[in-house]
Amino acid sequence: MIKSFFFNVLLILGSLVIFTLMLEGGVRLAQAFDLVPVLDRKSLSVLGSTSEEHSAKLVVSKNSVLALEYDVNDPQINRFGMRDRPYELSASQGVSRIVAMGDSVTFGLGVALENTYSKKLELALNQEAPAGQSFQVMNFGVSGYSTDSELELFQLKARLFKPDVVVVGYAMNDPIHTSSLALAAAATMKTDTDFETLAKKSQLLAWAKMNWVKATSGLNAMSVYESFYAIESERWTSVVESMKSFKLLAQDDGFHLVVVVFPVLYDFEDYPFEGYRQQVLTLLNELDIDYIDLLDPYSEFRADKFRVMQNDAWHPNELGHKIAADKLQSYLEDAGLLVHKNETVK
Template sequence: MNVKIKTALFGILSTAISLVVSTGSLELYARLAETDGSNFDIEMWRYAKDLKRVSDIPEVGHEHIPGKSGVYMGVPVTINSAGWRDREHAVEKEDNNVRIMMLGDSLTFGWGARPEDITSYRLERLLNEKMNHFEVINTGIGNANTAMEVSYFIKKAYVYKPDIVVVNYFLNDAEITPRRTKNFFLENFYSAVLIAGRLDVIMRKFFWKDDWRRYYHGLYGGDQPGWSAAQSALKELVNYCATRNIKLIVVNYPELHELSPYPFQDITGLVASKAEALGIPFLDLRPSVENQVPKSLWVTETDAHPNGKAAGLYADTIVQFLMTRYPEMFGDTTPAEDTYGRK
């Protein structure tokens, strides 16, 4: 073997070894330094990997694995036997109980919030302060959209026969239904998730990828398929609930980065108009938090999912809405707490 070939082989081997060592070092760093619960991308990836599975109903997309648990964003998450981040609920409700089922995404799920700091938990507690016959079921799942949530209810969760269905709506509920794609690196390596997250930030900040404001607005422009699917799903849900005497409301959750002036009021108005056209009562939660410092409502300094303070304000507003809209069901259930949900 001549000297040139030996040199070339040595160079290839050295490069390969360097790549392996560098990749191994990055993976070790990601596992040791980025798993303290503060890295949103890695925590959301772990949650999806540990607690989710592809649903046997294609329209649902993905669902939780019953009985699984873990710690994500530094808070415990336990999935009950039905596949919800909630306590156990009997299929048959107790006599005289009013059962409310919350459909939604990671905001409803309570991403990054302690179990007692989730809106559904606060809502049930407030309702039962004076009249102990209310049951709130939280079916929220991260990265779901309205079409997925409606399909899940009509094809699976309907057996719980709620008296009221609450569609908790957020800006990205007009996204198309995500499909899980198999990528060896993103399925198995923390470092790949870390790099992908950093690249996404760079692309949004310096290159052509839309920032979050343009992205959300883009979901509603023209005949966007996700928004069309959301509208069709709401129409289907209206018909389903009407034939079964189930009350239906849409509750709109604000994007908490910037509240006043709010950059998405046009989208809120659009969703409200569609709900009104379908005859669905609509509640916008932004007025309940618009005078708050945005970061005081976040679960962490870098994650704008609602924390316990926001959940308390939201729950109080929903209680007032339910009392006004359905006095025959809720009567005087004014909670004996302040607007932060504290006793």
């Protein structure tokens, strides 16, 4: 009877192995005919883009608040650490300057420089500018930056350009300190590498793992963010104090301040970050800081229409940047900050 039991167990296990191998073979055959995609290290990228295109090299900063800076030896980065063309500190006569502070969304991770909202805005403004007037929109976005890192970078570098308008791009992960995001990015890279190893061994197991991670990532993200948005937490306090400092700098220097709030690219109809979004908007209202909330204009499309990569819920593609640029242009016009072609430049 014992031999019969073990024989039946081995028979079941053997059948499962054969069935699994047949499924694996079926998946590989379907991939050979392009019926299903081949999974690789990029397929697991649920919480951020792993695209190396339209990115730049980051190095450790000596400044602990910045934590990271772009390598000025990277061909995409100018001598001031911007993903932008070279600039002189002093603007020529008739030039109005706008600086865009932010993280990888403002940097434009995954999209060409000319398709970022800063450059789309610059092009649109210059097309409408009268003779003798032009605009420079400077991209100071740095991947991984938190609001306090953006404030520090503004005070160290962007402020030197004496901007007329300062745009702060706010993403929902901005309370998280830059150094913490750097560690998370390193962990993500290891996870992607492990997934790539698994995918080489079995596309079937890789598919199962990918779908499990996708199914649980939203819940995991929400539980993590609760601590960062807790009212008395150190990280939310840093956002509050940084926004207060931006407001004071605007008053001292005489520039116009506006915050652009980017949504996370999840289901807009049942937006899981709605509570945090309202918390940010309430803060900006309390501080009397102008803002542009992009959730409503983005909601005219499905969230996945904005993603630079299928599984990247953070970084908007060219469409997302175009909407942000259009809304900023309309805001600047409504605020009376633009001179039109039929007006005289003084």
